[in-house]
Amino acid sequence: MNRLYTSLEPRVIDDGMLKLAVGEQRPQEEAGKLAKQEGILFKDVLSLQLDFRNILRIDNLWQFENLKKLQLNNNIIEKIEGLENLTHLVWLDLSFNNIETIEGLDTLVNLEDLSLFNNCISNIDSLDALIKLQVLSLGNNQIDNMMNIIYLRRFRCLRTLSLSGNPISEVEDYKMFICAYLPDLVYLDFRRIDDHTKEVAEAKHHYSIEELKHRENLMQAQMEEEQARREELEKHKTAFVEHLNGSFLFDSMYAEDSEGNKLSSLPGVSELLESLTYRDKFVIICVNIFEYGLKHQEKRKTELDTFSECVHEAIQENQEQGKRKIAKFEEKHLMSLSAIREEVEMPNIEKMILECSTDISELFDALMTLEMQLVEQLEETINMFERNIVHLVGLFIKNVQSLYPFCDDLLCTMAQCRDLENHHHEKLLEISISTLEKAVKGNLDKDLSEDVRGLFVDKNTIVNAVGASHDIHLLKIDNREDELVTRINSWCTRLVDKIRRDEIMRNRKRVKEISLYIDHMKSELDNLEYSDILD
Incomplete structure (x- = not known):
């Protein structure tokens, strides 16, 4: 296990921790002062750092519905959970924790960068929903079966992979195998894969790759047929006549x-x-x-x-x-405000302000009349x-x-x-x-x-x-x-x-x-x- 901070009390994520983290990450200077005065809604936060906090369990993150970047590295997390509402997440760091199983990521369909470096993971699976995944860091884990590499072929966008520090990285054919079976990969273990290595790997594993492609094509055809059947059935259900086109x-x-x-x-x-x-x-x-x-x-x-x-x-x-009425009003209103600022006679100022107030009321009446007309038309x-x-x-x-x-x-x-x-x-x-x-x-x-x-x-x-x-x-x-x-x-x-x-x-x-x-x-x-x- 990668236990950290054993002298500290394990924690769960609560409101106090979240408010503190958001406050610490608030922008500085003038923007920060304004944010402090008005407060920051969790739903408006796009990036959140919760690293080095001795967190044992992920919880209470559902409020960050628009979050795009989340750092949970260097904690003592044992299970991936509580992330199902973070559907806009693009970048997730769970490195240096005690995670044994990849799970709880099914709703993160926009995730592009995932780090699970330095955990206790022995199998690569349960990533199917991450169709946009480009970067996957799984170094320093316990992955020992090369067949895990075959699983990664389904991720068409994957360009960067880290597996160093796992038992499979000690296998003699490790690099050639990965380069052959993941031909679109650009970086392996933080090194760029050169064209010569790709050519040698492809030649070495040519026959097994061709056989695998054949099986994949058959499976893809079956999946497409099944998908077509499901879509056809859904169309029939929409017409309320499903299963009436036969016996x-x-x-x-x-x-x-x-x-x-x-x-x-x-x-x-x-x-x-x-x-x-x-x-x-x-x-x-x-x-x-x-x-x-x-x-x-x-x-x-x-x-x-x-x-x-x-x-x-x-x-x-x-x-x-409505836009035309507002544009016409704003053009006149700006001129009126400018004229008020230039006027020195108080009676004239008061009269001009009253006229502006009347214009605002008339605009309100005009816009509300337009809305009522639309309501009647739509009704x-x-x-x-x-x-x-x-x-x-x-x-x-x-x-x-x-x-x-x-x-x-x-x-x-x-x-x-x-x-x-x-x-x-x-x-x-x-x-x-x-x-x-x-x-x-x-x-x-x-x-x-x-x-x-x-x-x-x-x-x-x-x-x-x-x-x-x-x-x-x-x-x-x-x-x-x-x-x-x-x-x-x-x-x-x-x-x-x-x-x-x-x-x-x-x-x-x-x-x-x-x-x-x-x-x-x-x-x-x-x-x-x-x-x-x-x-």
Whole structure:
């Protein structure tokens, strides 16, 4: 262990330590004095030094949400934790601590420089999220497996690596291995890698590198395919028709249908399932609903894009009008202040100040009037959008649910899935009753299993079995329809609510901006003391 300051009390990071550290790092001279008077918010701190403080555990750093540089070196930290909110961090120094495992860095996606020098780390892993990593210092640790180098190939931006002082640095082929497997590396153990070394390393490990590249390409292709599938599924979920572009719903009806699976072995049932009278038609219905859902999603997207564009244009135009009014006011206001400062007669000064005050009030009224006009305009736009999107959602639901669609785009509906299932149920019941009659006469097919034979003891048993199967199928269809309807209605409600909340927040922010600006103008005028003017 790299224990430091063993004579001191181990500490955690608390508010007192943080305030002291921020105060110590405050800028000097005039800027420092101003910062001391006004105080520094932790969220405004970009760089923080917490080195040589005998820190045992990282804590209470969540307030530094915009921090870019953090020094925690030369402490007694044993675990990397408490950094998840520091998503803007670019530079992190955890050198000279007692860390054994790399962890707790998953959210630091902007990190470029990481130092874990002089710790107790034996394995390089858990750095996957650090896609921007350029500098990695892991010297003086306990890394002894060269396969750790292969892991680092995924970091395309890595240019500087330090591993000296680890057991692997004593391996004979250490430098050649790293240069071959990390060809984009520029510096290794604080020395620049020359072109000749790279060429020799590449030639020495050529065959193993080519084999590794082949495996990496296969893995990359698989990852890209999986990513494409995930994106495609997400697109289908956005349209609320995921898993309807095939036999998923049909297969799910039989996945938990033990009675139906038994009955499928009856003579004539397999043909009934596979023929165009049931399975294929059922899948066709689902695919048609799926394709209709994608088309309707495009209509909703177009409606939302049009609305967003209208809102943006309205806000832009309103802001431009406000800027013109402010520019015109400031031009006159500056001239008025200049004239006040040059005036020597007190009555004239008081009159001019009163005129400036009137101008400020008029500007406030003009800006607030503009904002109220925008609020009314956006309210009307939001109401129109809400009517349109609710209509689109309602039309989509009606078409998916109804036996006879309201539009030509949809050829089949969930109601037709139920209708098809009802028809199949009738046919299956006919076959089952016919089989029961054979069983009564002793002519039951000998190839049927004992489980299936057990259904044909009497009419009630077989009718109940067919009915149970039918109920499961209808429940699956009903549940999928309910899920679709519930989710799209919920989406519509959340969307409109968010739009209204965003507008309320925008209005409050704008009113606050206007008020702060007007208060500043009034304060500037109030601070225009007569003594200064006369001087």
